[in-house]
Amino acid sequence: MYKILIADDEGIVRESLKFIIDKDFNDCEVYLAKSGRQAIELAEEHRPDIALLDIQMPGINGLSALREIRSIEPHIRALILTAFDNFDYAKEALELGATDYIMKPIERKKITEELTKLIHDIDMERQKRKDDLNIREKMEAVVPIIENGFVLSLIIQNEYGYSGTQYRSLLNLTEEYGFITVFEWGEGFEKEAPGNPVGASVRAQKFAAQMSGQIRIFFKAYLSDMMGNKLIAAIPWTSADMGYTERLRMIERMRSLVTSLKEMVGVDFKAGIGSVQPWSTMIDSYQEALNALRHGMRKVTHIDDLMVRNDAAKQQANLRRTMLEVLRRGDEAGTRREAEMLLAWYMDTRNSTEADAQMALLEILLEGCRIASEQGKSVQSQAGKELLQASTPEEMRQIFTTAVLQLVRDIAAQAPKQNSVIQLAKEYIQNNFTSELSLEKTAQQVNISPYYFSKLFKEETGTNFSDYLTGLRIQKARELLRKDPDRNIKEISIEAGYSNPNYFSRIFKKCTGMTPTELRDILKSGGDTEHPSGE
Template structure:
């Protein structure tokens, strides 16, 4: 039901309107009466009616003034002005105040009914729109965390697609020009302790997220293994050095919070300030590298501090990409040569090379290559490298990993090609009795005809035409042996339209015509 407030200084007018409306639309309204503008305002505040019928001329606070008061507080309330002919100009003025409609006294039944129906329709439409807005808001509130997870994982996994990133950033209302990454890495100590962590993993993650969001306004990644990554925007008006000092302070505060509340040791790695989303990915790799350094004397480390203090040459983004490209091309020798050159450059220092810095740099490189090649064994190898205490063993293990990842990529590619060709052969096996072409088969498995032709020959040992012809000839032999169909019928059955052409192909493949083949079979069969 709807609530209708009737404001008129004449009681008979109010009661007459109520009676008329009850008769026209029974069980639709709850009625309130106000004898003047002041009372109308009070009832509007107390009951918040859906509709108000307001007389313009009343003692004290008049109709238009009451409308101004009520509309200012409850703009969604629909108001209809009721006036005599003498005050018609006031009724028109009321429309500028947001009044829905007006009626002239005495109101006619048809006009009253039309106005009420219009008010109800508008109210229901508004309610539907409001409900849709609330549903969309609820869906958006559920979507925001998923979008945050997706964007942070894209930055971590090096799969930054400009359109997708822009869409996610727009959804999250992000307009970052610069920023940096902070990796929070929970220590994996005793196996029993790590098993206990798995039971409270979600609680730890939610607590960290709630702690950092108010102070950093950052993107928070899902927990991947034992790590959480924060992507933090650059604060305008601060120098890069001030930002670095602040980031170290925030890292210490987060570390203290986690260790005091949960008792788990936390290492924090912070990357350099970088521009754009590609730069954020680069900053993440830097943060992961210094976080992988297990030097216990400093558990909150900034990439710039490590590089400045160690004097060690670092691997550039261009060098990483060239090494990854060699792996993707499965050029094992080039990949090995590039890694060897990088290793030698990292070792060329005036001061003794620190194993922890060297190991962190190599692990950071391998993290990048793991993501770029979608390696499934990267975590195990990185865990192994983290425990090595000898530089030569570190170099040898990294080279071994490069060799094995190239072999694994080749095996994956072979499996993928085999799967594609199996699908193609199955398709050909179903269609060879029709007018099938190589182009049609290539399109079915979504390959270009040229590449499909080479792959087909490599996989089957024969070209497409010979393969289809062999299938047709084998089927022709089987049908001739059944002696169910004539040779002409067999010709059409196996995909040929010309019996003479069929006979020539048959003879070319089997050394005799279909007729000769049938006669030979008849001679062999017992009488």
């Protein structure tokens, strides 16, 4: 079917052209207009393929009508009809995209030839569009296979060098960098493990297409097939690094995605995010994403929020630090888990020799003994000597595991749990609370997101950041007043971290039950202020 619009103010011209079209062409639907305005209205209603427009019509002329019609239907093919041999008209018609400029009186042969060419062009365009759709349909069936192959080439050791570049070419992937996100789902999460992973995996399979589509709404992503209750996404990035602010925005977007996936599938989701890497070393980002997923306390965790990095030299230091952190907290389950990871890393001959592994494990044992000693536990262990005498990797593994589990039990019996990140934050607050300080600034100092830091701080300290900071500042102000009751309240306010003395006085009274001035008067009179009534 070809839709043809004829616009001419002469009825005989309109009817003659319709007669020619009806006789010489099949499967054409013709619409007649006697003015430019009516031509525009018919074009808007019927979206014609071809327009035959007279220039001289009452009201809106043919050229103005063509301009409006092209805004409605940009691909329309137009023939301009006129009785005036005017170069300016012809030039404007061609600039507006008219195919040709036909002089009246119109010859049947001429109009038939022009329409035949236009219909041929339309047929060619329609066939091309059909072929493109067929190719797209076939590609849509093949692209998931290519994407899965690409993701697997990134996470399998040495595989990218063989096939990664070819996959990138097929996917038209121009970015040089990216990062890995691992999604995991289950019926709730207990001790970092998903509940009923098999059942959740079966349920998610029913939503596989919708899940893929949802992920692509939030990110440009190349996805693996579902791997049980996990799915891996390779997300391109434009630069070799991700700034702090960019990371926060990305995490918030990922959080929204995870929430939408939960609503879609009806099970709980978590996401672990690795750091930005070149494609050739994306396996490092994958390992980081797994670590973030395994250690993360929230539904979305970036590796930088854990301070556990999996790149060569840093990995060794951070594995060691994480091992000592769980020891210091008295976390037996965490110690067992981290010991397994640490031993796996050291026993891999790519990372260290057997002699290096022995010395590194010995250093960790000695540091663990020091931690136990600091917390009041006297440790006398032969494990260090036995470790140096071990003759096989398996013997080293057994001695080390037994020793650290005994250490963590001793430490758990002596000391409360701590979190090294929050400890660092508390030290930073202690050193800076008298200056301008915010939750966001402190979170950035320990390199985790404000959202994650706020939750972690409350869980570890039992109070929120704002109340903790206020407590330190008011305590400082009280100490200053006790030391010198004659000091100016404004000076004390500033030294305690408050630039506004009036605000300082209100907060002081809220916390202590009295104003700074009232406390000063009591101090001058020799009263006891160690336990004011407001506390």
